[in-house]
Amino acid sequence: MYLDQNDAVKFECGSLKLEVTNGAVEVRLDADTLVSLTGGGEVKISETATDEYLIENRGSRTVMLIDGVESITDTIDGAESWTTNDTVSQTLSGAITLQSVESTSTFDLIAPRLVLTRADGGTPIVVIPDSDGAFEFTNLMPWSYEISATANGFMSVGKTEFPVGGSPVTLFATELRAGIVDRDNIVNIRDISAITASFGAAIVGRVDGFGCIVDMNADGVVDVRDISAVAANFGSMSPLAWP
Ligand SMILES: [Ca+2]
């Protein structure tokens, strides 16, 4: 795979030869490695052994080799050997808010989480947002990912199959909507009824005697703010799409 800004790239997969006549190019030599070459010139990359490459600057202009993870910037002068043992690093950031929750000091009770998974599977990466709702995933390998934002009592928000590539990715800020009271995935009359039954009650831990989450905004009391937050989402189903 390569990203070519000016169609001046030739890439031969079999012999792993890359030639750049000018402009900037990023090329993924294998699934784990991304090399950024910036500047003009003519560059040839050839595989000299398994996971070892020879990069030759054959032009008259300076060519920079940027190693992803350690941010090494090297000027290629003549030829340089290079291996693929480095891991590339990229960041994905964004911010979430929770409907009806004015103070993020209650985040601990509500436990929002961001879960990131490679689109082709693998172990999920879980991040807890900061006290202002901001989150960041670091040291990501450029790949296609899926993300889900979850919080107890709130509908999840998810985004599928989006790329994280050569530059940092910032997702749109998103609000998680209230309504997962009885813990099924649809907001309906049973959820409203459960909150109404606890109206005016002081609640510890957001939950009533039946295990329903009735204090949506985790302020310790069940009142009109909790009911109206859930009623606003009547008929909605979790998960919702990330904007
Ligand atoms: Ca429900």
Ligand SMILES: [Ca+2]
């Ligand atoms: Ca409340």
